[in-house]
Amino acid sequence: MSAPSGTFQERVDKALGNAQLKVALERTTGNARRKRAAAVEAWPDFVAARAAAAAIKDHSIAHMAYYLEMFERNALASGAQVHWARDPDEACKIVVDICKAANARTVTRSKSMLGEEIGLPHALAGAGIRRVETDLAEHIIQLAGETPSHIIWPAAHRTREDVAKLFDEHHREKPTAHDVVSMVGSARKELREDFFAADVGISGANFLCADTGAICTITNEGNAELTTTPPRVHIVTAGIEKIVASTEHALQLTRLLVRSATGADLTQYTTFHCGPKRPGDLDGPDQFHIVLVDHGRTEMLTEMPEMLRCLRCGACLNHCVVYRAIGGHAYGGAYPGPMGSVLTPVFDGLEQTRDLPNACTLNGQCRQVCPVDIPLPTMLRHWREQSWRAGYEPKTLRAAIRLWAFFAARPRLYQLAQAVALPAMRLFAKGGWISSLPLASGWTAARDLPKPPGESFLTSIRKGGTP
Amino acid sequence: MPERGNAPNSPRVGLFVTCLVDSMRPNVGFAAVALLKSAGCKVEIPLAQTCCGQPAFNSGADEATKPIARQVIETFEPFDYLVAPSGSCAGMIKAHYPELFADDPIWLDRAKRLAAKTHELLSFLVDVRGFRPQNVACKASATYHDSCSGLRELGVKAQPRALLSSVKGLELRPLEGDETCCGFGGTFCVKYSDISNAIVGEKAQNVVATGADLLLGGDLGCLMNMAGKLSREGAKTRVFHTAEILAGMSAYAIGEESTGAAGKEAK
Ligand code: SF4
Numbered sequence: 001m002s003a004p005s006g007t008f009q010e011r012v013d014k015a016l017g018n019a020q021l022k023v024a025l026e027r028t029t030g031n032a033r034r035k036r037a038a039a040v041e042a043w044p045d046f047v048a049a050r051a052a053a054a055a056i057k058d059h060s061i062a063h064m065a066y067y068l069e070m071f072e073r074n075a076l077a078s079g080a081q082v083h084w085a086r087d088p089d090e091a092c093k094i095v096v097d098i099c100k101a102a103n104a105r106t107v108t109r110s111k112s113m114l115g116e117e118i119g120l121p122h123a124l125a126g127a128g129i130r131r132v133e134t135d136l137a138e139h140i141i142q143l144a145g146e147t148p149s150h151i152i153w154p155a156a157h158r159t160r161e162d163v164a165k166l167f168d169e170h171h172r173e174k175p176t177a178h179d180v181v182s183m184v185g186s187a188r189k190e191l192r193e194d195f196f197a198a199d200v201g202i203s204g205a206n207f208l209c210a211d212t213g214a215i216c217t218i219t220n221e222g223n224a225e226l227t228t229t230p231p232r233v234h235i236v237t238a239g240i241e242k243i244v245a246s247t248e249h250a251l252q253l254t255r256l257l258v259r260s261a262t263g264a265d266l267t268q269y270t271t272f273h274c275g276p277k278r279p280g281d282l283d284g285p286d287q288f289h290i291v292l293v294d295h296g297r298t299e300m301l302t303e304m305p306e307m308l309r310c311l312r313c314g315a316c317l318n319h320c321v322v323y324r325a326i327g328g329h330a331y332g333g334a335y336p337g338p339m340g341s342v343l344t345p346v347f348d349g350l351e352q353t354r355d356l357p358n359a360c361t362l363n364g365q366c367r368q369v370c371p372v373d374i375p376l377p378t379m380l381r382h383w384r385e386q387s388w389r390a391g392y393e394p395k396t397l398r399a400a401i402r403l404w405a406f407f408a409a410r411p412r413l414y415q416l417a418q419a420v421a422l423p424a425m426r427l428f429a430k431g432g433w434i435s436s437l438p439l440a441s442g443w444t445a446a447r448d449l450p451k452p453p454g455e456s457f458l459t460s461i462r463k464g465g466t467p
Numbered sequence: 468m469p470e471r472g473n474a475p476n477s478p479r480v481g482l483f484v485t486c487l488v489d490s491m492r493p494n495v496g497f498a499a500v501a502l503l504k505s506a507g508c509k510v511e512i513p514l515a516q517t518c519c520g521q522p523a524f525n526s527g528a529d530e531a532t533k534p535i536a537r538q539v540i541e542t543f544e545p546f547d548y549l550v551a552p553s554g555s556c557a558g559m560i561k562a563h564y565p566e567l568f569a570d571d572p573i574w575l576d577r578a579k580r581l582a583a584k585t586h587e588l589l590s591f592l593v594d595v596r597g598f599r600p601q602n603v604a605c606k607a608s609a610t611y612h613d614s615c616s617g618l619r620e621l622g623v624k625a626q627p628r629a630l631l632s633s634v635k636g637l638e639l640r641p642l643e644g645d646e647t648c649c650g651f652g653g654t655f656c657v658k659y660s661d662i663s664n665a666i667v668g669e670k671a672q673n674v675v676a677t678g679a680d681l682l683l684g685g686d687l688g689c690l691m692n693m694a695g696k697l698s699r700e701g702a703k704t705r706v707f708h709t710a711e712i713l714a715g716m717s718a719y720a721i722g723e724e725s726t727g728a729a730g731k732e733a734k
Contacts, residue, residue, distance in 0.1 A: 016661055321648045325665040359659050361652025361666075362525060363615035378566075384527030393526070397658070405523045405531035408486075409538055411515045418490060432724040433698055442657025446664030447695030450491060450722040457484050457493035461512050 004147065004329040008355035011330040021157055021327050028156040029318040035263025036315060036369070043259065053256045054372045056249045057309035064301065067210040067243045074213025078275030080288040091293045092123035095202065095235055098289055099129050102233045104199035110224040111135035112204025113151050113312055114239050116334040117347065118293060132194040134223040136187055143170045149328030151335060152261050152314035157327045201227040205238035206257070207250035214274035215290065216250050218258065220267045228273060234285035240292050241308040253311060256371035260313040296346045304379055309372040310339055316366035316376060322359055331356060338366035338376045345383055354392045357383035415458060422452045480508040481546035485556045486518035487687040492721065495687060498714035499552045499588050506598035513542045519556040522654050529567060536564050537574065540581050549585045552710050553686050554617020557587040562620045587617055589685050589709055593626040599633045603715045606636035610679040612693065614686035615648050627685055627709050634712060643673045651692040667696040675702050682706045694721040
């Protein structure tokens with residue numbers, strides 16, 4: 001598994017140079033956009049439900065400690081073991097220790113973005129534990145030695161044709177044909193044995209229900225159930241912001257989450273897992289561990305509480321023009337797209353990641369489609385402000401903005417400078433267009449610049465009197 | 468065009484022309500003046516104006532933005548309305564000045580009062596003035612791009628279409644992804660030029676696919692971005708600010724050569 005490397009610009013160059021990537025991204029995100037739009041259209045109460053969903057999350061965020069304690073009490077009562085981790089290292093150590101104590105050689109894992117966030121695949125590999133990804137898309141990227149590029153469709157960067165090649169190379173039983181049915185069949189056979197041979201199953205959680213101590217997983221493939229039920233030990237890793245007051249709240253949020261993610265009313269499997277196998281149960285794990293991870297979230301409570309509403313639905317990725325152009329790996333963090341550009345600086349530090357909040361047109365579509373109305377553009381701009389104050393922005397940019405702002409605050413000087421600049425720019429024009437202009441190559445590299453007029457509007461007004 | 472702007476009860480409108488119109492396309496400013504007058508406004512153009520400060524604000528340079536914002540507030544406070552031919556600049560003043568001065572009670576109050584009377588041109592004409600253009604014709608097919616700030620910060624969507632429906636001979640064609648960003652994003656388009664290029668490339672394809680003669684919109688930044696890309700790709704689509712069509716001042720599209728000062732001869 002290799003995380004994306006290089007600078008942001010290098011990763012962007014690589015992404016933009018890959019024509020296949022655009023095809024793959026457009027298939028996945030285009031489908032998702034169409035289906036979401038249809039689902040929203042078909043649900044007259046969507047606007048009200050969205051406001052209610054934001055309020056539900058805000059309530060649990062405002063009383064997070066209270067509900068987390070309630071969750072812990074109820075989870076313990078159900079026989080689960082609850083662990084608290086401040087950071088990724090602690091979280092990974094807890095998971096690895098549980099695996100070791102269980103003498104685990106093979107663990108199955110169902111898709112969990114938190115697992116990616118804390119680097120769990122890496123930690124398991126380091127401990128010599130064999131990891132089998134059971135989500136189909138995660139299985140694909142495990143074969144390819146990659147990290148997820150989308151939070152709902154981890155293999156969104158790969159076309160079906162690509163995947164067929166991977167399966168042909170790696171599967172013991174190759175797909176009989178390259179249609180979806182044969183390929184899924186081949187993957188199912190490949191994974192089936194591991195489902196039942198695994199010692200430990202690791203999952204994430206979509207919700208932590210305070211009222212019951214249950215955790216809720218929402219999937220389409222049923223792999224979460226097969227990951228968590230047959231093995232002796234089930235480990236859940238979850239960020240503490242997944243807490244909700246009640247099962248009813250979890251179900252209300254599910255309606256928004258699933259429609260926003262895939263456009264369906266519900267996924268195939270919505271499962272509440274509560275405690276280990278009880279006497280008389282036919283199946284279930286002997287041990288049920290829940291690892292609750294902070295990793296910056298308690299700081300976000302004061303700094304950016306709205307971001308803790310995030311349901312990880314992926315709608316903001318699907319509707320983001322930047323994500324659609326460069327794909328998930330270019331972002332360099334576990335979470336890509338608008339929500340990733342807000343979160344990655346929290347996890348990896350702003351200095352390393354200042355490009356993320358900057359590489360955004362602030363067009364606001366992400367907020368418009370977000371099922372819990374997170375003001376993503378405001379938060380991204382907030383990071384820019386912090387980056388500017390901390391001096392992380394490039395020197396030339398700072399100088400240019402300062403110089404421009406100096407003139408812009410002084411209309412007379414500004415107009416004098418403009419009277420020099422406009423005629424000078426006109427010298428570079430051929431016909432009505434300028435195709436290359438010194439100091440403006442950022443513009444002219446991609447597009448022509450219209451030839452400016454000989455004099456500005458305000459100059460014309462001044463000369464001609466009031467209109 | 469009939470001038471009804473001098474009746475005693477005409478509102479006094481301060482035209483915030485925007486830095487891009489001022490420097491790059493005065494014709495939009497002249498068109499805005501003509502439209503506002505036709506809509507019964509008394510139009511004044513304060514010379515002490517430059518830019519709304521958005522390039523600095525969106526770069527995170529709040530302290531550098533404040534003097535610019537204060538100057539806009541001072542200049543336009545005396546008017547009944549501030550009107551700008553741009554959803555992006557009007558949105559900056561309306562939505563973001565109050566944010567900028569959140570910790571400064573005195574300027575916050577002034578910012579809020581100015582925000583309350585700030586409008587984007589096309590929505591002002593329809594929503595505040597109930598205006599429809601009379602006797603304007605433009606025999607062409609056109610498609611429309613909804614610029615993001617106007618659309619999402621100010622709800623500008625129906626108004627330009629209502630206005631354009633009164634233009635005789637103009638056929639409006641739907642644009643695939645009309646609510647999708649064109650990749651301009653102010654300084655974004657030069658800071659991340661290659662990403663912007665990929666985004667505007669897709670936009671240009673969608674525009675060309677409509678087969679429309681004209682591409683219209685309400686924000687010069689986006690229009691220049693799309694027009695520049697269409698030109699680079701050799702497309703024949705002519706690009707105008709909606710105000711230019713509505714005012715019947717559409718002799719020269721963006722990037723079409725005129726002689727002398729723009730605006731004057733483009734009637
Ligand atoms: S920020 Fe909103 S749209 Fe994006 S993943 Fe989170 S909940 Fe979904």
